[in-house]
Amino acid sequence: MKKYILFFAATLVIFTSCQKVVDANGLLDIEAKVFITGYISPQDTLLRVHVSRALPVFGTPLSVRDQEANQDKFLIKDAQVTISDEAGNSTNLSYSEEERTYFVDASTLAIVANQSYFLNVVADGDTYTASCTIPTKVAELNERINLRENSFGGQEVDINLAFQDAEEGRSFYVIGGFVSTTYQIENEEPVSFVFDLFFESDEFLSDNLEDGGTLDGSAFFNVGNDVNVIENRVTLQVAHVEEALFQNLKTASTNVDADGNPFVEYAIAPNNIQEEGAVGVFAGYQLTEKVVELDF
């Protein structure tokens, strides 16, 4: 269907339209801002905060070949990044050239459910702050897995993942997972391949219909009928996240999906940085994982 609509739309546009690059100066002016992202959880081994610059979309030439030079335009390597808790304990994060982010070992500051944490960033001479509260952890994941033969002679694996919503007001979840398939050819070492499991429209869930009810999402993947497969292992993931984190991922996802479609309203990313001059999200989450072995 889509091809027919596109054909028609293209015909209409070709015959009656023209495109012209216009000077965006004066139409869409904005100053560069500091961009901050930090998602923290009790399950982390590292506490990470990304601090860089967000540069205007228009009027920022980037090198086609020199990626390092491009990154240097964005990176802020000398920021002071501190996370503290309600009791006044704090930890400083250091810049890593390799990761291009700020991090510190998670053991330096205990991240605990229902506790608030405070981010303080000093960058380019200005101070930016934000706070977050760690949600509770989803206690249990329940899965229902159906196998059926697909038209390629392999198996289609349909997964339904369900869990109980936390009874604490509005809650937000991101669900996903990954599949690890291990092959072993005779007389050779086993080799594993990992691919991500997407829950499509169910990857962002909330309890706006019912507080404390059961939430679920579905995904599927196909596996071949290769006799050398010795193990299929599915890791299911549910993250109970703060709303700002949820919206940040969701809007980015929507904008990626809608890229190039002028008839879909561009989504605005959330911003919980208190001061003007910076945008971003500092938020907490808790991750629950469950590993399921598939036996064909």
Next chain:
Amino acid sequence: MTKNYYLTTFFLILLFQGYAKDNSDSPSISKPLYQSAEYTVSGYITETGSGENLLGVSIYVPKLKLGTTSNDYGFFSLTLPEGNHEVYISYIGYGTEIKKIELNKDTVWAIELTTSAESLEEVVVTADEKVKESKVTQMSTVKINPSVIQDVPALLGEKDVLKTLQLLPGIQAGSEGSSGFFVRGGTPDQNLIVLDDAVVYNSNHLFGFFSVFNGDAIKSVEAFKGGFPARFGGRLSSVIKIDMKDGNKEKLSGKFNIGLISSSVLLEGPINKGKTSFIVSGRRTYADVLARPFIKAETEGEGNGGYYFADLNFKIHHIFSPKDKIYWSNYYGRDKFYGETNEQNYEDKVRLGWGNITSTLRWNHQYNNKLFSNTSLIFSNYEFKVTGDFKETFQDGEVEESFFRTSSGINDFTLKTDFDYFPNSKHSIKFGALATNHNFKPQRILIKDDFAGNVDATQELNSFEGAVYAEDDWKLTDKLRISPGFRLSYFKQGDKQYVNPEPRLALAYNYKPDLAFKASYTRMNQYIHLLSSSGIGLPTDLWVSSTDRVKPQTSQQFAVGVAKDFFDKDYSITVEGYYKTMDDVIAYKEGASFLAIEDLESGKTTNWEDNITAGKGWAYGGEILLRKQTGKLTGWLGYTLSWSERQFDELNLGKKFFDRYDRRHDISLVGIYKPRDRITLSATWVFATGNNYTLPNLQRLDTPDGFPIQNSSNFFGGQTQQFSTQRNNFRGESSHRLDLGIQLHKKLKKGRERTWGFSLYNSYARQNPFIYTTGDSFYNFDDPNATVENELTRTSVLMLIPSFNYTFKF
């Protein structure tokens, strides 16, 4: 559902019982207060030759400064003191008839007005010739003569009611070429469009490029932007009232029109001369038919596809007696995309269609010379439907067949009754009630697919909407008129009920005979809503009901204005200012969308309530309309200065933002010049401040954020990722264009006439913005120092579009 039918019946029985005494023998109504001194002139006003009822005709006694206008069915009632009077009966395009009467008893007139060539000439027009802006209490209302719609130059020659309305101040076009419109800072779903009493839910063809109203069958168009009379409700921003012709009761006549993209035909005439008439008109585009051979040649016979839209209007009018008449009006409109593939091993057939069906059965009854009623039984339907059938033959001979059927829509069943009561020359009272059953089907899906699984699911929602109202146009003194009104609306969905009072008030003070100061206040409620992710009128836009979670939208509007008539030149000027607040207006949440084509095909169901959020709106501004309606040169100049803002807790980080169609300046200049009977020249020039768009304005490095779950936002990694910090952060460039038209008429024997029409849309080929997109600039990959930048691209459509059409009337 059954409960709703009971409610409907109960509602109307109550009303009918309340006024059952209003029969012709009732002394309380038929006997005026000053019976000894006053008598009533009543009757119907029709067009000579066709018997068509004429609405809005002025019946005026200058000496007494008393007058009235004919109602929607041509009925009028005017109570005057005993004695000799000169009564002026006038209507634009029909000249003025002066009747002298010695009034010593109640009198019934059957007045026939003749279309007057004189009205096209530069004549001296008296203050009494027609309904003047300064003489009516109502403000924020514009009437458009259907002949204006025929004369104004149109895109591809398709005469369009809604695009003509867009040329009036306060009624703004959306994107370039679109027939969607925005009234005083409102949204398209806040416009109530009624065709012969039936609500038309989707007024667009071809994604909004054309409206569904075929101008041939239209008798009158009236637009209310504010100061809404109590008889109207259910929408916040406007009422567009369109009435179809009743059909020629005297002789068979018709016309056909051949245009570039469509042709239309109209036929009207008597079934029983003087008693029963019919009118039927149809229109269809034929680009698909013309393109078919080319598509077949291109695909070597293996493919076919196309698009068309079609309309059909059909109406029957029957006069049982001078006091009882019925009208049966029907409208059917459909847009359809279709495509077929017939390859050796693969066949598919897909259809995408949408359209309205309306049917209205109306009964007029005249109880006596002061009380008139109309009762309507109305059906209105809108459906959007996608179907696909697929058949694949594999190498081993196995055949796999699958199909999907998915649809969404709304069905309304309405019972409505309206009374016009003219107790004396000071009051003109209207009262009535309506009851509507809404049946919403946000999504119906049927999928047969052996591979992906079968789906059979329906979302359905029923609700009941009712209202009672009363309004009075009360002439307090010679200078002061007041129009108080009250509407009580009721809505029920499931166990949730809403009851809302809607007070209305309009007043006009004549400082001078030709100068009036006006003011109005209205409160409106809207119980059904349109979910639209694009704002351009796509067929996937979805009508939904208020529920316990989704409150009704409400608005309050204050307006003040001045109306000045220049009697000797027949100009009129109105200046109005308005301030409107809107509560519980709805919008999609950030990143939410509904019923994308892909979702339809995959059969995913989404609960629409999860995807929307409620907020507030503010709209304010001023409008000027300078108009000339008679003479060789007619037309108007309209200017709008306006602001429209929104605030949603869940959008734009909770901050206030300007609406997409917040438009600071909007100018329309319309001229129609008829130097002789044989030629009509017309031109329109429009200017509009650019629309607002949300575009990414910042970019950041696309580095891993450390979040452990991969999702679609971080799966496709690039060097940078763009984002936006504010909704509608970009105001597009201003647009303007000049449209030109010429019509050459030739009168033939036996009253026949042929017309050649030529028009030029956007005659100086202005590249007005349609959409803006961002993309990478061109660079030379071989250049080691090459840089790439984002650039803003404007797409313009509809530049210098010539067209012609041929019309033959008989």
